[in-house]
Amino acid sequence: MAKAEPELVQMSRQVSSFRWPDAPEEEKFSVCVHCGFCLDVCPTYQELKDENHSPRGRVLLIKEAAEGKLPLDESVIDPVFTCLDCRACETVCPSGVQVGSLIETARGQAHAAYPPIGRAGALERVFLRGVFPHRSRLRAIGKFIRFYQRSGLRTIVRKTGALSILPHAAREMEAVIPEVAADMAVDLLPERIPARDAKKGTAVLFTGCVMDVFFAAVNEATARVAVRNGLELLVPREQVCCGALQIHAGDREQARILAKTNIDVFLATGADYLVINAAGCGAALKEYPDLFRDDPIYGERARAFSARVRDISELLVEVGFAAPKGHINRTVTYHDACHLCHAQHIRSQPRQLLRAIPGLKLVELPDSERCCGSAGIYNLTHPDMASALLERKMDDIPETADAVVMGNPGCMMQIRLGVHKRQRDLDVLHTVELLDAAYRKEAAEQ
Ligand code: SF4
Ligand code: SF4
Known part of the structure; x- marks a missing residue:
């Protein structure tokens, strides 16, 4: 006969405030040891000095809601949505608390309980x-x-x-808003582009949604740089938006619909890699298994998919890239997009690419891993916090730099806004744009 569960356990299960599937997982919130190492790096805690708006506070609120000690009301929902999902806390957490996953699944519960109006x-x-x-x-x-x-x-x-x-x-x-190109790269690029010289592998180019409308030139630069470095590229027309913005908003159902399409499209190609140049999208693609943890079929397919996702800087360093010979005589600084450094642990690769460009001087940006306030649609939903963080980012950009370089379209839009507000003479560029410019200069000089 099965052993009866203690009464308290039964009670806590009955009264959990997370009543929908795909709730925050106990093994993720229970490992927090309340040490507080995460407080100093959390941008919202730095601004508000409120424990509920710190990583430790948010994890505790989620735990208490999961245990039914708190209702799923504003006291939980507001701190969960004021979080930037920047993952700076994960970088310093000694217990490996996956704050991003907890926040995103808690948002999913709030979205199910109170569909946005x-x-x-x-x-x-x-x-x-x-x-x-x-x-x-x-x-x-x-x-x-x-x-x-x-x-x-x-x-x-x-x-x-x-x-x-x-x-x-x-x-x-x-x-x-940048000048929009006549065509999106997904419409413009051939569906298959052969590798230049010795082929090192085949990669699907993920063109994204916002990226391809506002920064189609970055997608085209990514394609040229990848092919130049021995990658055969496939550009399937059937790919769709990655679902990152939907995940941030708590709409996990819509994100799953998009993810299934991308998984099916990619796995059907048999490609070695999926290459992406947008940090937020790359992190979402790598975390697809989290969306399908209760789905035995798509859970397995999502793991196979995510194992092959690479940021463009990561992939170039992994397969080996040719040092360009064209000179770019500029002084630039590099902003670490949160979803590149904290979520994907990619820090050295973009700097390696930049340092390989002859004539380019890279000056470090102080506290370069602190969020610029973009964070998906956060700058629209929480404009005051986003604006405060942008001001801090702009204060830090060295006077000697003539461009700020990064690997995420959301940050590019946000820092363009900062440059505009401060009337500074600064270009905002993607890492691959500079590398591509150096290769093109090399070709023109031959
Ligand atoms: S989330 Fe990590 S760093 Fe923050 S209090 Fe918990 S264990 Fe400590
Ligand atoms: S993800 Fe960012 S904003 Fe959210 S708790 Fe962690 S450090 Fe703070």
């Missing part, structure tokens, strides 16, 4: 479900923004003050 609901319906997962709609929006930027409409709209109907954060972003 008002502005948050509109953001989700229009962008996270309505636009980002659909290439044709992304393409249409890209075309409209390009028309807006090039037809004179932007000048009229700005002069008439029509932008005042937008929230402040959206108005600020409008000022710094």
Whole structure:
């Protein structure tokens, strides 16, 4: 006969405030030893000095909600959504607490309990479900923004003050949206691009959604750099948005739909790697198994998929890259995107690529791993905190630098905003753009 469970255990299971599948896992929150090492690196704790807005506080709130000691109300939901999901706490945690996973699954519970309404609901319906997962709609929006930027409409709209109907954060972003290219790279690049010289492997190029609308040139540079270094590239048209923004918002159901498509598309190619140039997307792709931990079929497929995901800087160092001979005579500084350094532990590879460029001087950015405040759509949902963090980031950028380099489109948009607000003479570039420029200069000089 099965041994009866102690009454307290039965009670705690009955009253857990996380009532939906895919809840925060006990083995993840129970390993926190409350040491507090994480407090000093947490940007929201640095700003608010409130234990509930620290990693330790958030983990405790999640634990107490899981044990039914706290209801799933604002006292839990607000700290969980004020978190940047930047993972700086994971870097210093001696117990290996996976704060990011706990935050994301807790957000999933909040999303299930209180489906977003008002502005948050509109953001989700229009962008996270309505636009980002659909290439044709992304393409249409890209075309409209390009028309807006090039037809004179932007000048009229700005002069008439029509932008005042937008929230402040959206108005600020409008000022710094990059010039949109005529075509997305996923439409422009051939579906198969042979490797130059000796082939080192085959990689699927993941083009993303926001990245391909606003930074299609970075995708094209990534393709050229990969092929130049012996990778055969596949660019499947059927790939979709990675689901990172949906995961950040707690919409794990929509993220799973997108993830299944990407897993199926990638595994069908038989490629050795999936290469990505956006830190947030790369981290989400590597963490797909977390979305399918209760699914025996897609759990296995997600593990096979994620094992082959590489950031472009990571892959170039792994397979070996050719040092460019073209000189780029600039002084740059490098910002560590949170989802590259904390979530994927990629720190040295982008610096190796930059240091290999003749003429390029790399000056270190103080506290370069501290979040810039971008964090998915955080700068729209929490504009005050995002703005405070951006100000700190801008304060740190060395005066001697003429460009800030990074590996994430969200950070690129956010730091473009900082440059605009401070009126600084600084370019905001992706790491592969500089490497590609050096290779192209080398080719032009031959
Ligand atoms: S999350 Fe990690 S670093 Fe922070 S209090 Fe818990 S064990 Fe310590
Ligand atoms: S993920 Fe970032 S913001 Fe969230 S608790 Fe950890 S350090 Fe703080």
